[in-house]
Amino acid sequence: MKKLFVNKEACIGCGSCIAIDSEHFDFDDDGLSMVISQENIESDNAKNAMSSCPTNAISYSEDENDEKEECCEHCQNKCDCKNSENE
Numbered sequence: 001m002k003k004l005f006v007n008k009e010a011c012i013g014c015g016s017c018i019a020i021d022s023e024h025f026d027f028d029d030d031g032l033s034m035v036i037s038q039e040n041i042e043s044d045n046a047k048n049a050m051s052s053c054p055t056n057a058i059s060y061s062e063d064e065n066d067e068k069e070e071c072c073e074h075c076q077n078k079c080d081c082k083n084s085e086n087e
């Protein structure tokens with residue numbers, strides 16, 4: 001399923017996406033953007049917020065397991081990350 005995704009390592013907390021699309025974005029406790037809704041994620045506002053981001057931190061993730069596959073390809077589920085299947 002397509003999901004809206006903010007790359008926290010790229011986000012600089014400028015607030016542009018939040019100003020444009022407060023339906024989908026808000027500041028987290030670290031002052032960075034976080035996705036607060038996965039509803040209607042292909043709205044004009046969401047797309048405008050994405051294109052306004054100076055660091056291209058916002059993207060659509062096609063598969064919610066993308067992050068897991070990328071991480072666990074390296075650690076082979078031996079790490080303590082939130083994706084680990086050893087819980």
Ligand code: SF4
Pocket residue numbers: 006010011012013014015016017018032033049052053054055056057058
């Ligand atoms: S526009 Fe980009 S850099 Fe600015 S707060 Fe949003 S995600 Fe972060």
